[in-house]
């Protein structure tokens with residue numbers, strides 16, 4: 498393709514991107530078509546002949562845009578999803594244009610050097626042990642997996658077993674201790690590692706979903722041999738934090754490796770008036786945290802952080818005769834993939850764009866907005882906020898004065914109505930035996946006015962659903 502044609506296409510997609518983004522604030526927050534309609538739109542035989550790029554882009558946009566969720570929108574509170582801010586998006590576009598295979602430092606020195614520096618920035622911002630190694634992975638699922646692989650190798654190495662060489666057959670048993678409400682993806686990581694999703698010791702949690710120090714100590718006291726303990730910074734419904742100082746003390750007294758799943762919650766450490774929530778988590782041995790949630794990088798972006806860099810590298814090292822070695826940091830030695838995107842650039846760009854102050858201000862603002870949302874909703878007589886809103890998550894129970902089964906059914910219908918109305922987007926969950934509305938305030942674009950408008954939309958959908966049910 499010649500330079501003129503390429504320029505025309507890139508200008509065209511820049512225009513499309515701007516047109517898409519500038520309409521997000523007032524656009525419906527749910528996708529405008531169903532899955533079946535999206536399938537029908539894409540349904541076609543393998544094309545026999547290629548077509549011109551400009552035409553192809555036009556077709557892609559036409560087929561795609563009706564089925565896109567408004568995740569950039571300022572009132573998107575579903576799951577825990579960042580808004581892909583322009584700095585990260587721009588760096589990501591260039592990353593594609595540069596076409597680097599990010600595996601090896603000799604092949605592409607700037608990729609590795611940028612990741613190394615950005616990794617140090619992350620340790621500074623999150624105030625984690627500065628000697629830790631950082632792997633740039635796709636998401637917290639894989640960050641947790643990577644950290645737990647390092648944990649598995651190290652706790653077995655300490656009892657004379659080389660898991661990297663000899664696997665788990667015949668190995669000493671490894672105990673895994675975690676809270677009853679650990680995130681589902683932590684169990685996925687345990688499955689991939691041969692540790693088993695069910696072969697775990699679960700510690701009872703309190704009404705915020707948090708482990709209690711006494712319960713944790715009791716659970717771990719009964720165990721002998723290699724132990725991996727997993728705690729959580731940012732419970733998926735309550736946003737709460739496990740009591741890390743006590744957990745770390747009890748874990749280390751038993752020689753356990755302590756991992757923290759901090760997919761979004763770890764960012765509380767960047768904000769002086771929220772940092773107390775994560776007190777003591779710096780005592781852990783590894784941490785998984787996302788960029789594509791609170792830091793607003795494009796997907797996919799997360800960080801596997803391990804205090805013992807050698808344990809990290811032993812677990813992930815990829816060696817081959819055709820890969821140059823040397824003292825340099827090879828990105829592939831800290832993540833599960835060899836060939837991959839140079840995703841460190843987008844993280845570097847987001848940190849440059851916001852700065853320490855900007856990140857802290859954003860986290861503070863989201864936490865205040867979550868409290869505001871909680872206050873607005875609980876002003877309605879039969880709406881109750883079930884969690885202490887310490888962070889950005891609000892767990893809302895509709896029909897607090899109703900029979901449970903009836904409230905659950907109406908809650909599901911109210912969520913569907915809120916999504917249909919499209920002013921904002923919220924998801925549901927089942928927590929403490931009840932259907933809840935789950936609200937995550939984490940988009941860089943959310944203003945206080947968006948919170949008020951969304952609270953009004955949620956309340957009026959709830960009233961309408963009760964009214965429809967009464968008739």
Ligand SMILES: *Cc1c(COP(=O)(O)O)cnc(C)c1O
Nearest residue numbers: 577636637638680682758760787
């Ligand atoms: C989102 C999340 C994960 C999984 O992260 P992905 O980036 O989706 O892979 C793990 N743990 C917690 C607490 C989360 O919120």
